[in-house]
Each structure stands twice: as C-alpha cells, then as structure tokens.
Amino acid sequence: MKTLNQRRILLGISGGIAAYKSAELTRLLIKAGAEVRVVMTDAACEFIRPLTLQALSGHPVHQHLLDPEAEAGMGHIELARWAELILIAPASANLIARLCHGFADDLLTTLCLASRAPVLLAPAMNQAMWRHPQTQTNVAQLQQRGVQILGPDSGEQACGDLGPGRMLEPEALVAAIRPPEQNCATASSLRGRKVMITAGPTREALDPVRYISNHSSGKMGYALAQAALEAGAEVHLVSGPVHLQTPAGVVYHPVESAEEMLAACLAQLKACDLFIGAAAVADYRPVAVAEQKLKKGAEELMELRLTKNPDIIAQVAAQTPKPFTVGFAAETQNLLAYARSKLARKGLDMIIANDVSAPGIGFNSDENAVTLITADSETHFATQSKSILAKTLIEYIAAQLPSPSIKS
Template structure:
C-alpha cells in the first residue's frame, strides 16, 4: 500500500459501536506512511475517547466546530485544505442522512462541504437501518455526488442480528483507501521531472541560487507514481525525502541538471520542467574563497542552458510541460513562454503571492495549453499535483500538440 505514503487522511469517526475499530484503522494507515488527523462527532466520543485516537494518530483530535483557538485561524478550513482524502469510518445512518442533505451542523459535516478532497465513507449500522428505504436512497445520492462507499460488509452485529451493515475491517478499509490514490492514468508511461533550485558556484563557499523548495516537483513525482508512471526525478539541492518507487538523480548546477536530463530523454514519454533553474552562472569560478577587500564587487554572468527548450527540440520528442513563476501579468507572460519554448503545456503560478509558491505547502495554478486554460484553485501542493497530473495525462493521451 505504498500509495498511502505521505498522504493526508482526515478520519471522521461517528457514533456507533464500530467506533472502536477506528483505533486499529489509524494504526494501519500510519503503518503505510499516511499522516492522520481525526475528527470525532459528539456521539463518537460516547464509544471511544479522543485521548485514545490522539495517542494513536500523534495529532490533537478535533471535536468542536466552534473551537475558539482553532477558529482564530479558520481551523476547519485549514483542515479541509490539509486533507488528501476525507474518510469517515464508521459512518452512521444519521451522518449519511445529514451529509446527503448538505447539513453543516457539526465539524465533520462542515469539513465535508468545505473540502475539495475526495470523500469516502464506511457505513456501519444495524441491518434493518441499512436496508431501510431512506438509508438506501441516501447511499445512492451520495454515490451520485462522487462519495465513495466502502462496504458495508455482512455478518454478525453487536445487537445479535446477522446481515448487511457491518463496518468493513480496518485492513480492508486501509487497502481501499490506498486504491483511491492509484488512478492508473499513466500506466506504463516513463516520466522525467526536474525539481528544486540549481546553485551556481562563485567560489568554494559562495553561490547564486533562488528560493525554490522543490516541494511542487516532488509532489508531482508522487502523483505521477500513484498514476502508474515510472518516474525519474532530477533534483537540485533540497532536503526532501525521495518518493517511494522513484529514481532520484541529485545535481547541483544547471549544466549538471541538463546532462542528467539528456541521459534520460531517449526513453522519456513526458517531461515536466518544474525546477527553478538559474538563468545565469558566473563566467569563472574562483578556486579559492574571494576575500572581502573592496567596497564593491563585480561578477560577470553568462547564460545557462535552457533545459526545457533543449528537451522540446529532442527527437523523439516527449510531451513537454514547463512552469512559469511570474510576479505580474501571469497568464500573458506564461502563454508567451509556452509558445516561445514550443511546450505542450505550461503551469503558471503567481510567486508574488506569499501564501503560495516558493517554500509554501500550498499553491494555486493555471494550466495553459494551445487548446485553452484550466485553473486549479488554492490547495495543498499534494492535491494540486494530483489534479495537474490528471490533466497532463488527459492531454498526453489525447495527443494534443503545441501551436
């Protein structure tokens, strides 16, 4: 279940005897690398304590919509943005009814309305309640609204009845959760991504670089892996863990990055140039540390190779995706860059906005192709990467070319 690695799972626990299984479910999700935060309804707290789930998840358990401390930072909105998936297990008949009707009368239902992340529920109730026409209608409505149902299973219930309505076991739910991140849209595709900054040496201790953290490129790599691609990540100097099942090549300078990319191109189907490559480098690199002798200092800079332009001219030519980090006239400048560099797609984001872009965990972007524009709203870089990869896969399979 490698698809769960580094995923943000927001686990909702509602009232019912199956709430005790939430403890084991948290353990299973964390064993496979997921980060888990828990939201409990008032009824759930009658069956299992928040302290138990806090100890297992390693995070405070959220129970109140109107928590003064959390609301000072719009806590429920932050939780909604944090989640890669909202998983409600167990999901009671009452919760299903309220979610179907779009109610927002507690923290959990409010989060479900506020999140852009997919929602999955694991129903748990008496067999007669599950078979009731109202519950069946609610289940059908939720599925039509793209809510995924995990189960329910059949078997002996706490009340002594036997039949459908039993919550699936934690192992099974964890497996189904992992499957939510495996789209298969890039099965068999070979993809190369550059990420992070490059550093251009001035002398043995000084260099020119930029603020790129590499987070967006690494998130794209993980999303592509989850979609079934074979991924090579060419990374500048960043302190980020390598996604599982990913080949990573570490480089320092733009010239080293170009060399590493060139070595991958003959077998590359899609290239994503996410790295913030330095446009210029010092013409010469001092062999010894430059001493501070004068009030001013001049360094002659020369142009670095334009990596993505080189890739776009390579034969066979991969599907080419570039990035445009702009501070003004975002769409116009990005569109000009796409045409100038002969790219299939360019992903434009506003780095003048301190809430997104460099060093932030969140981002927003506009995907621009010859066929039009597609906006991705503010979300975590993980969520944004999944949406971007889905769109890239769609364009790649459609065979759309730059114009």
C-alpha cells in the same frame, strides 16, 4: 462535465472552523451532478448557519434525531436508506471518536450506523489533536471497518499552528469521490510510460564556498514524481539540492548546476514520453568560478560578471522525437501573459503558471494554486496541498498524452 450524475450523497457536517468550507463543497457536489442532503450536528450550527446549506443544496437541512415531523415516517431510517454515499466534512476529533465506538447519540452518528452506504471522513482538527495516539487509534480502527479517510492536509491552521489537520479543499474532496471511470488518471494511466521531472533549485558556484541560487524547495516537483509513480510510470527525477526524501521507486539523478541538470536530462531523455520541468533553474551563472574563497576587500562594491545558463526545457522541446513537454512559469506579475509567452516561445505543449509572490503558496510552502495553460485553454486550480494538486495535474496531463503508437 457532470462526473457525479444523480449520485445521492449525504453530506455530514460536524463542529469545527472548517465547516465554512462545506458551503463550497455542497456547491461543487451539486455542480458535478450529485443530489445532496445535508445533516449538521449542533456544534456545526455554531460555525455555519443551516439556512446557508439549505439554500445551496435546495433541501431542508437535517439536524435533530427526534424530529416529530420526520419521525412520523421514521425519517432517519428513510434518509439512511436514501444515501448512496456518506461524506462527513469536516469530521472533528470528537465525531471520529464517537463513530469509532459506535455511538448513536445524534442524527449523524445514527445515520452512519443505520446506513449501508460507504462512509468517507475528511478530518479537520488541531495538529496536536490529529497526532494524539487516541485519535490515530480511532482512525485506524475505522479504516479497518472500511471507512475511507480523506486527508487531512498539512499547513497553517486557524489557531496559528502548523502541521497536519487541515480539511482537504472542496475541489480535492470532489475529485476523491468521483467514480473511477470518471477520473482522467488511474493507477495504470501512465503504465508503460517514461516520465522525467526536474525539481528544486540549481546552485551556480562563485567559489568553493558561495553560490547563486533561489528559494525553490522542490516540493512541487517531488509531489509530481510521486503522483506519476502512483499512476504507473517509470519516473526519473533530476533534482537540484533539496531537503526532501526521494519517493521510493523513483530513479533519482542528483545535480547541482544548470549545466549538470541539462546533461542529466539529455542523457536520460531517450524513449521519454513526458517531460515536466518543475525545477527553478538559475537564469545566469558566473563567467568564472574562483578556485579559492573570495576575500572581502576594502572596496565598497564588487562586480560580478554573469553569463546565461542553457535553457533546459527549450532544448528538451526541440528534441526529435520530442517528449510531451510541460513547463512551469513562476512569476510575480503579469502571470498569464508571461506564461503564455513562454509556452509559445519555447515550443511547450503545456505550462503550469503560479504566482510566487502570493502569500502562503509557492516557494517553500506545502500549498500551491496554479493555472494550467495550453494553446487554447486555461484551467485554474485553487489553493490546495501540493500533493493533492500534483495528482490532479498528472490526471490532466495523462489525458493529453498521445498514444505511444503515434507519439511524435
């Protein structure tokens, strides 16, 4: 669907390694129906060639303020008047500083001063540069003037550092500039809805000291809770042990084991409209839990007898009335086949599949890439921050919820 139909977007590209993402951003903007004109700084041309952007946008790339041919008709003023929105991605620390102080020493900064169009910046820089007090002061001053800041994201950077400063992924930027009426979810899309989300791992005790668990950090579930809260829902978060701060306004139910998680879910399930099972629940637990710490003996092997844990999401999906039930499938192989089997076998309305063996995403990562699967569709979401991904997933899920008056 063309959500940016004929919207005139001036895409500014400043110098930084993230400039390579601007090619995909241009393609996605045009695919969404926008008319795109590209302006590049001299530094940007060192990272990506103007010919690439010209081929993708279908128009010459603008680079120079004092272009004799363009200036014959005051080209920079015409371009400033043409733009309905100015998106600068990536926006370097240097460009942000120059915009903050009103510089007009190249075409891009001049256009920002000469245009009445809204200006949106997608910062991209080293984490230390982003955290520097001067950068934060510059950003705050621009925000006070109405400039919208998109991001930055956190994660691994090209220099090897970890932290905030990555440019948002092109898909997230396109989603951020869609007209409000084109978004599936708004600040009230889940208003009046009760949402329950499970998150994190479970711990199945062996003795008072040891337990069986997994690598789940809970980050995806907590991000979904935040996104659902922002969409207006009453959110209940049933969480195993994690090192995360509970979003303010979310009703928090801490648990340890799978049996405790099931009990907490069933106790709060009344009038629940949406259930999202994002927790990594242990499949098995010990048959017996030792009352005292197990001691190491002389034997080489130790046998441990396990029994199946309850299938929480299957039990939720079997309730009457049944909430709209969304599961997760964290797999290391045959991702889509296993996810589809789980969708049908457990009676789910939707399942979100992710490959936890892929480097840089999944357990303990700040990023994820998933495929959202229903009985008759598959929608893939490329690697992006879990916070951005959570908002997008909540949008899709909210659009699928039945009306409260016909909820089954």
